[in-house]
Amino acid sequence: MKRFLMISIILMMLLAGVTLVFGGGAKEAEKEAKEFIIFHYWTAGGEKEAIDELFKIFKANHPDVEILENPVAGGGGALMLAVLMGNLESGNPPDTFQDHQGNQQKAFIDAGYLESVNDLWEKTNFEARINPVWVKTLKFDGKVYSVPINAHRTNWLWHNIEILKDAGVRPPESYDELLAACKKIKAAKPDIWPLALGTREKVWSTYLYDMCLLTTGGADFYEKANTGRINFKTDPTFRKAMDRYAALIPYIYPFHATKSWDEAGALIKTGEAAMYWMGDWILGYYLAIGMEPEKDFSVSAMPKDIWMGHADTFPLAKGAPHPQLAKDWLEICTTTEGAKNFNLKKGSVTIINDVPPSVYPDPYRQRSAKDLASLRAVIDGYHGGMMTPAFGDDLMDILTQFLTDSDVDSAIKEIAASAERNKLKEACSWFWK
């Protein structure tokens, strides 16, 4: 009798559970039709306001749709990526998510997680409105899978105006001027480090590498080198670029291993360092710590005739639960209004060239927007997805080591070995098709 009671209780509990799950499920399905699911990691101040601008427009177009954000805070998206990968693998994708371009996006495409949006690009005449570099790095075998929303420029050299003035140095616009400036600053003020750097996140060592490639061999060489189309071991231009990197090392803040990118940026404020090679997101940080543009700090582009940077993109997920809403979202990203409102808050510039540079309040972004619309552009090695993430991760370990020993020979040897091991040339062949 006792046993019978036990079994019936267990059965009843099971039944209750089943009804709950399925009953709830039915209700969910009803609700789902009015939902839009988006994954992003723009949760910090400034970033959050930026994406809210897009939500505002989206809400105005779809007042009855509930936006389901799954923002995972900070960490450069590593956390979001882990959650996202789980969702994609289990066949439960969001409608769209925050992504990069180039090889970073290609990983998703290869895994079959993205759907092409060529029709949207054609409908909005997108290709004609943007710099060719975006087409080149977002089109894979004739298909595009995403819409880029913002462009961050990274070939900026920020400097402390007072230190440069005291040392009698003009803001450098080429590698030679940079090296000369470093020497002059070091001679005039031995206590000040000419170049700031933080390698607590090792990726910043690759930004200096990109700069040396770009200023030594030009844009075409840069693209070839970062996609593995040169022979690293024997290429004379590559060796020259590495020699130039090594020549800068004595002028770099020596304790860079303990600094994150913003802490290293603060060295410009405290006057411990004079110049800093960093993307334009540092502008928001400088304003936040109370530095005044054109009074405390300014910036020069290097080389001045090339725009380098990267974009954030929104791809369309394959099997997105609400494909139409997702496409509407992407379309908002292509509009002048959406792109402008987003980028004004985000601290970046628009991908599309039809937003006039004069809308930006600061001279730096005005110049970035103007240059992006008119100059040859290239994308960053690591964050831009020019190189594969696997090679890039290896590269930053090699380069941070190089920063401690200035050993050009072994750095070249290791880069060559890593490119071969990670099959860099094959993996990047899409770029040259």
Added chain:
Amino acid sequence: MKYNKAYGFIFLTPVVLAVGIIYMMIFWNLVASLTQWQGMKATWQFAGLQNYFDLISLRRFWVNVKNNFLWLFFFIIPTTLLGFILAYLFTNLGRIEKVFRQFFLYPMALAFIVTGTLWSWMYDPSSGLINSLLRAVGFDTTRLGWIANPNGAIFCMIFSAFWQYVGFSLVIYLGAIRGLSYSMIEAANIDGAGHIRILFQIIFPNVGHGTLICTTMLAITTMKVFDLVWIMTGGGPGIKTEVLPYMMYRITYSQHNIGMGASTSIVILILAAAMVIPYSLWALKKWVRE
């Protein structure tokens, strides 16, 4: 009750299963280390020993091996030695010992992540506690990089682990010394042996089991030290403070080179086994079973 083999096996099944999972994983890992597996999807293409050859051709690998050995010597020996000496001093302390023991043991309660964060704050060259104190008393600290100094970083890191683990070896030795008969020490005392002589010639040879436990446990800690490296320097400056487990993580999860990551873990297993097993056998024979 009559001894029944069948029952024995039945009752052992859960244990065998649990342990079996570990060995299955090791075997699976061994197989993966022989494949060309790159990227997130398994390929299971046989590559022979290629991963191992790739691995030993890396300069990084040898730096890592060297660092692991630096850890072994500069972490285990000082920690054991100081723990032992402290334990001896503690036995002479009397009742206040209970209080002091807590002080020394508290760092053990911290996770490596906490220790690492604390010490990397203190070591920070520009705003850290150590350099600030030195500056306050008039030292020139512009060249003192601590963990930012490529040559000294690993020792700074080992020191913070030493700080954390001294309490551990202290407690092990305290227990071991308590187990000794006091008459032996008294006899030595009467014969006119000094403190240092008593310590190293009378007590040390008799707490061999303590030394065995302490050094083996510390050796295992050094072979798997990862969190401290991760939080304090991320292997930097450059690769100067990297250890094999850290490189294994980078290769596997950052570069998605699963085959090579698996081969790194096999190398760690072999190295650890090659050190710990002969040492334990030797120590057991010498100190415990005599």
